[in-house]
Amino acid sequence: xxxxxxxxxxxxxxxxxxxxxxxxxxxxxxxxxxxxxxxxxxxxxxxxxxxxxxxxxxxxxxxxxxxxxxxxxxxxxxxxxxxxxxxxxxxxxxxxxxxxxxxxxxxxxxxxxxxxxxxxxxxxxxxxxxxxxxxxxxxxxxxxxxxxxxxxxxxxxxxxxxxxxxxxxxxxxxxxxxxxxxxxxxxxxxxxxxxxxxxxxxxxxxxxxxxxxxxxxxxxxxxxxxxxxxxxxxxxxxxxxxxxxxxxxxxxxxxxxxxxxxxxxxxxxxxxxxxxxxxxxxxxxxxxxxxxxxxxxxx
Amino acid sequence: xxxxxxxxxxxxxxxxxxxxxxxxxxxxxxxxxxxxxxxxxxxxxxxxxxxxxxxxxxxxxxxxxxxxxxxxxxxxxxxxxxxxxxxxxxxxxxxxxxxxxxxxxxxxxxxxxxxxxxxxxxxxxxxxxxxxxxxxxxxxxxxxxxxxxxxxxxxxxxxxxxxxxxxxxxxxxxxxxxxxxxxxxxxxxxxxxxxxxxxxxxxxxxxxxxxxxxxxxxxxxxxxxxxxxxxxxxxxxxxxxxxxxxxxxxxxxxxxxxxxxxxxxxxxxxxxxxxxxxx
Ligand SMILES: Nc1nc2c(ncn2[C@@H]2O[C@H](COP(=O)(O)OP(=O)(O)OP(=O)(O)O)[C@@H](O)[C@H]2O)c(=O)[nH]1
Ligand SMILES: Nc1nc2c(ncn2[C@@H]2O[C@H](COP(=O)(O)OP(=O)(O)OP(=O)(O)O)[C@@H](O)[C@H]2O)c(=O)[nH]1
Ligand SMILES: [K+]
Ligand SMILES: [Mg+2]
Ligand SMILES: [Mg+2]
Numbered sequence: 170x171x172x173x174x175x176x177x178x179x180x181x182x183x184x185x186x187x188x189x190x191x192x193x194x195x196x197x198x199x200x201x202x203x204x205x206x207x208x209x210x211x212x213x214x215x216x217x218x219x220x221x222x223x224x225x226x227x228x229x230x231x232x233x234x235x236x237x238x239x240x241x242x243x244x245x246x247x248x249x250x251x252x253x254x255x256x257x258x259x260x261x262x263x264x265x266x267x268x269x270x271x272x273x274x275x276x277x278x279x280x281x282x283x284x285x286x287x288x289x290x291x292x293x294x295x296x297x298x299x300x301x302x303x304x305x306x307x308x309x310x311x312x313x314x315x316x317x318x319x320x321x322x323x324x325x326x327x328x329x330x331x332x333x334x335x336x337x338x339x340x341x342x343x344x345x346x347x348x349x350x351x352x353x354x355x356x357x358x359x360x361x362x363x364x365x366x367x368x369x370x371x372x373x374x375x376x377x378x379x380x381x382x383x384x385x386x387x388x389x390x391x392x393x394x395x396x397x398x399x400x401x402x403x404x405x406x407x408x409x410x411x412x413x414x415x416x417x418x419x420x421x422x423x424x425x426x427x428x429x430x431x432x433x434x435x436x437x438x439x440x441x442x443x444x445x446x447x448x449x450x451x452x453x454x455x456x457x458x459x460x461x462x463x464x465x466x467x468x
Numbered sequence: 469x470x471x472x473x474x475x476x477x478x479x480x481x482x483x484x485x486x487x488x489x490x491x492x493x494x495x496x497x498x499x500x501x502x503x504x505x506x507x508x509x510x511x512x513x514x515x516x517x518x519x520x521x522x523x524x525x526x527x528x529x530x531x532x533x534x535x536x537x538x539x540x541x542x543x544x545x546x547x548x549x550x551x552x553x554x555x556x557x558x559x560x561x562x563x564x565x566x567x568x569x570x571x572x573x574x575x576x577x578x579x580x581x582x583x584x585x586x587x588x589x590x591x592x593x594x595x596x597x598x599x600x601x602x603x604x605x606x607x608x609x610x611x612x613x614x615x616x617x618x619x620x621x622x623x624x625x626x627x628x629x630x631x632x633x634x635x636x637x638x639x640x641x642x643x644x645x646x647x648x649x650x651x652x653x654x655x656x657x658x659x660x661x662x663x664x665x666x667x668x669x670x671x672x673x674x675x676x677x678x679x680x681x682x683x684x685x686x687x688x689x690x691x692x693x694x695x696x697x698x699x700x701x702x703x704x705x706x707x708x709x710x711x712x713x714x715x716x717x718x719x720x721x722x723x724x725x726x727x728x729x730x731x732x733x734x735x736x737x738x739x740x741x742x743x744x745x746x747x
Contacts, residue, residue: 208493211675214484279673280698280726281554311726313562313593318586321607325585366701393554397490397675399703406702420553424640425677448553448584448636 177202178240196228199243210465211428213401216435224250244466251462255434255441261456262440264291265386265414266301271350271358275385277376277411279403280364283419283445284391285315288361289322290445290453295357296328304355306331306346308339308379309363319361326450329355339363339375343382360385367406377410387414389442392433394418395425400432408437419445422452427464471507474517479504482521482744489706489743490675495713499524515746522740528709529736534718536665536693538564538629539573544622545629546655546662548615550648550689551669552681553636556697556723558587560669561631562594563723563731569599573628578618579604580611580651581635591633597728601625611635611647612654619658632663639684649688665692667720672698672705682711697723700730704743 178199200221207217227246252258266272274291276284288305295301305323307330309315316333323330331346343360350358360383365372380388390407392400407413416433421444434441441456474482479500486496502524508516538545547564549557561577568575577595579602581587588604595602603618615632622630634651637644655662668691670678685691696705699722708719719734741747 205493208487209676211490211677214487279701281556281671283554312590314586314589317589318584321585366698368701393671393673395552395674395677397673397677397703397707398488399490399673399675399701402702403673420638422641423552423638423677424680425675428675 177206178243193229195239196225196243199240200225200228203243203247206467207428207465210426210467211395211397211400211432212465213398213428213432215401216432219435220250220254220431248462248466251431251465252458255431255458255461256456257458261442262415264295264442266295266357268386270356271304271347272356272387273347273383273385274357274359274387274389275380275383275411276359276361276389276391277407277413278364278391279366279393282364282391282393283417284364285309285318285322285361286448287389287391287417287419287443287445287453288319288359289326289328289450291443292323292328292359293326293450294453296326301357302355303357303359304329304331304346304350304353305359305361306342307333307361308342309361310337310339310342311363315363322450329353339379340382343379347383358383367403373406373410380411385412388412389415389417390433390437390439391417391419392429394421394427394429394444395423396429400429401436404433404436408439413437413439415440415442417441417443417445418456422446426467427461430461431465470510472510472513473505473507474503474513478513478517482517485744486521486706489704489709491706492676492710495710499709518744518746522737522744522746525709525743526737526740529712529719529740532708532712532717532719533734533736534693534720535733536718536720538568538665539571542661542664544576544619544627545664546619546622546632546659547629547665547667548632548634548651548655548663549667549669550634550685551636552638552671555636555669555671555674556695557636557669558591558594558633559726560667560695560697560721560723560731561591561633562598563728564631565594565598565600566728567731568629574625575600576618576622576625576627576630577602578614578630578632580614580618581633582607582609582611582614583635587633587635600631601627612650615651616654616657619655619662623658639681645684645688652689666690667693667695669695669697670707672696673701673703674707676707676710678707679710679714682715682717686715691717693718693720695721695723696734700724705739706743708739709743
């Protein structure tokens with residue numbers, strides 16, 4: 170396990186053989202390697218700094234100094250701290266869809282992060298596993314064929330999609346979706362929204378106004394698990410403008426190290442609820458902190 | 469004015485700026501250390517140092533700056549657009565088509581993404597918007613077959629350029645990467661030099677994984693150029709610096725928005741300045 174970091178730390182601690190105890194300087198040397206490993210895994214720099222400071226307090230302790238294999242001991246401390254920061258050992262929080270129907274889930278995120286695909290994945294899961302009556306609606310009036318994309322997905326998974334009405338604003342579609350869901354007895358309504366950059370003020374305001382109209386019980390930021398240093402900025406800015414309740418990380422089926430998970434979780438404090446594990450509607454898995462911690466460390 | 473070296477804290481701050489651009493820890497350390505021996509005026513050493521940093525980054529990128537003129541060269545010029553999911557391939561094709569048809573070139577667009585829901589419809593909108601011919605089939609059709617048809621049509625219509633869209637694929641998916649080779653083989657049946665251009669589209673928000681994307685795609689097909697999209701957001705795309713140091717692949721365009729006109733030739737100097745936070 171954790172070869173990448175093991176090798177690095179091996180190098181650091183090899184030089185120490187024959188000496189009895191670890192000094193603060195030794196721990197710092199080890200943590201410099203941890204820092205590089207985290208950066209290579211795309212954990213954002215401010216998050217790396219905080220994380221290292223936190224781990225240092227634990228690592229400069231008796232246990233490490235007396236440990237037979239100090240390298241392994243440091244890795245264990247780092248790993249445990251990662252798991253804890255990522256949300257701990259327990260099962261991830263479920264979706265908040267148990268209020269007065271329609272329970273609204275709003276999807277938000279940057280362009281191309283996987284919102285529409287994840288909308289269908291959640292709808293399928295809620296329908297199949299949780300036996301809920303789900304309605305999906307696309308509020309994306311901008312991307313070419315965005316609404317057709319959701320309609321096609323709905324048809325292929327057998328979930329209702331709000332009929333397309335040309336010329337409506339996203340806010341108008343949100344209202345129509347709420348009315349339709351109430352009238353037709355859908356108890357969950359998933360609102361897919363257009364992708365937006367956080368610097369686009371008009372689009373960010375549009376997102377807040379949609380949330381004000383739809384009052385989602387669950388607002389999910391959908392982000393690419395391959396995201397680099399930008400994870401911090403993006404998560405922070407969406408969190409400022411929307412009542413976010415959770416994160417979904419897509420493309421976790423790639424070979425990325427997934428540092429964005431740690432970054433986004435650390436800056437927002439929000440639970441990571443699901444991982445997107447492929448393009449198909451079934452490819453959604455509950456988040457597993459242990460697995461992602463292992464990946465970040467290059468297991 | 470007195471000139472002096474930067475102190476450790478100032479150097480560390482510059483290195484941090486490079487790291488947060490997604491350049492990678494080692495490239496950032498190397499580039500920042502190049503400034504350690506330089507002297508800057510005490511009055512405004514931060515600005516001066518950033519200028520020096522931008523110059524250093526630009527020096528690395530400059531050899532990769534290369535405009536792509538698709539209207540010249542073989543006719544039809546066959547362009548294959550590839551990349552991971554959601555990176556901006558289809559939109560970039562729309563933008564390229566706009567650029568070309570505005571210059572009176574005749575363009576054929578082929579919808580070889582037959583996998584993703586409404587990928588064909590999305591591309592069709594771009595073809596209509598920009599006045600390009602459009603070759604497509606139904607969802608689930610053979611991608612290599614569409615690519616072949618597109619080239620055939622481009623020849624028959626005496627088009628200047630054929631732009632072929634492909635499905636997004638993560639570079640660690642072996643079958644999908646094999647499908648890409650199959651697409652290339654099928655268009656070579658018509659023109660053995662095709663594709664004349666294979667553009668890999670990278671998303672600026674992606675971090676170090678872009679390195680693995682380039683390496684893996686390169687191992688299945690020749691990449692002739694890079695396009696980096698989504699530079700209108702907060703991401704700086706610094707991984708291009710690490711890429712420029714490892715691969716001699718030209719960087720042709722950057723995407724700066726979702727509209728047809730939001731494509732710019734890659735400008736190493738401007739990119740480097742934006743990367744270090746100089747306007
Ligand atoms: N491999 C993989 N691909 C995914 C995953 N989630 C989404 N995708 C793909 O990523 C691409 C973009 O997904 P979309 O759902 O269209 O993204 P979006 O956020 O709705 O995009 P915009 O509406 O344009 O902002 C598509 O090719 C999807 O098939 C995932 O978990 N794994
Ligand atoms: N802000 C911004 N958005 C962009 C840019 N280029 C593309 N996009 C958006 O990113 C999203 C994905 O773009 P697509 O062109 O569909 O990406 P793709 O690579 O074809 O996606 P798949 O075919 O699903 O793999 C869309 O919402 C585009 O409008 C850009 O330069 N800036
Ligand atoms: K970036
Ligand atoms: Mg979408
Ligand atoms: Mg596409």
